Amino acid sequence: xxxxxxxxxxxxxxxxxxxxxxxxxxxxxxxxxxxxxxxxxxxxxxxxxxxxxxxxxxxxxxxxxxxxxxxxxxxxxxxxxxxxxxxxxxxxxxxxxxxxxxxxxxxxxxxxxxxxxxxxxxxxxxxxxxxxxxxxxxxxxxxxxxxxxxxxxxxxxxxxxxxxxxxxxxxxxxxxxxxxxxxxxxxxxxxxxxxxxxxxxxxxxxxxxxxxxxxxxxxxxxxxxxxxxxxxxxxxxxxxxxxxxxxxxxxxxxxxxxxxxxxxxxxxxxxxxxxxxxxxxxxxxxxxxxxxxxxxxxxxxxxxxxxxxxxxxxxx
Numbered sequence: 367x368x369x370x371x372x373x374x375x376x377x378x379x380x381x382x383x384x385x386x387x388x389x390x391x392x393x394x395x396x397x398x399x400x401x402x403x404x405x406x407x408x409x410x411x412x413x414x415x416x417x418x419x420x421x422x423x424x425x426x427x428x429x430x431x432x433x434x435x436x437x438x439x440x441x442x443x444x445x446x447x448x449x450x451x452x453x454x455x456x457x458x459x460x461x462x463x464x465x466x467x468x469x470x471x472x473x474x475x476x477x478x479x480x481x482x483x484x485x486x487x488x489x490x491x492x493x494x495x496x497x498x499x500x501x502x503x504x505x506x507x508x509x510x511x512x513x514x515x516x517x518x519x520x521x522x523x524x525x526x527x528x529x530x531x532x533x534x535x536x537x538x539x540x541x542x543x544x545x546x547x548x549x550x551x552x553x554x555x556x557x558x559x560x561x562x563x564x565x566x567x568x569x570x571x572x573x574x575x576x577x578x579x580x581x582x583x584x585x586x587x588x589x590x591x592x593x594x595x596x597x598x599x600x601x602x603x604x605x606x607x608x609x610x611x612x613x614x615x616x617x618x619x620x621x622x623x624x625x626x627x628x629x630x631x632x633x634x635x636x637x638x639x640x641x642x643x644x645x646x647x648x649x650x651x652x653x654x655x656x657x658x659x660x661x662x663x664x665x666x667x668x669x670x671x672x673x674x675x676x677x678x679x680x681x682x
Contacts, residue, residue: 397507398416401496401500401503402416402542403416404499405493405496409466410465412547413546413548414544415544416543416545417543417545418542420541421540423536423539423561424536425534425535426528426529426533426535426537429451434455434456436478436480437455438452438485438489439451439524439527439528440452440490440493440518440519440520441518441521441522441531442516442517442559443516443519444514444515444516444517448516448560449531450513450537450558451558452556452557453555453556454481454553455554456478456481457552457554458553459481459489461476462489463485463488465546465547466488470547471546471547475551476551483521493555494517494518497516500514501515513559532560535560535561536560536562538558539558540557592628593627594628594638594649595625595628596617596621596622622640624637624639625637625639625640
């Protein structure tokens, strides 16, 4: 027998070329593999498989290295107050959203974008189901790590909020690459759980003063877009099509006195009055009572106009 034939025979006997054996249910990878499939099946029988699994330990800073801006960031919380982290890439986010909204996954890479809170709501459903199925079999492990009981808590708008939301301690991280829809799309989720069984010895429900101050500072520095509305009027589309540059619109006289400030949800937060201070444009925010009074006056005016318009002329 030639040398190359002998080597080939020995390789076959050693198992070369055979598929890697599936992880057993008595391993962390095996539990996650089963939990991923069960959680996906709960979502209108979505087919999902765990393609790749990785386990590591490190600090919070290690988890944030080379973090893409398109990553969906969500905190996880256990009943004892411990906080963890879930980082989901945009490919997995988009695939789950497509399945839950259209019942199909487009078999191509998703366009990079910033995740929204709507994305977080849909992804958190899958995430909580997966963690729930994982918890049910976690007790089968020998020397099981304390990574149970965690569920979705909040969405983090940007990576810098992670340092304020989580304790600066060691974390056990599991990286899962998940295939959805039988090869239609694959994406990754990284789950990070604190190594310590309790948060620095604090009792459940207590809040660290430094963390609370840092969170308060971040919230107060956050930008909140608002819209200033002078007046609203219903105009036929045919009239708008005839508008041109320098077209003038007539506004009520009180439109400068009572300007409404709206949030992004369309709700009126306050009324303001336009003016000047020291030659600079300025606004004065009115009290909530002013807003209520104006609404009552506006409703009364609309009611009077309606009565005037619909009233029938009496006999002379």
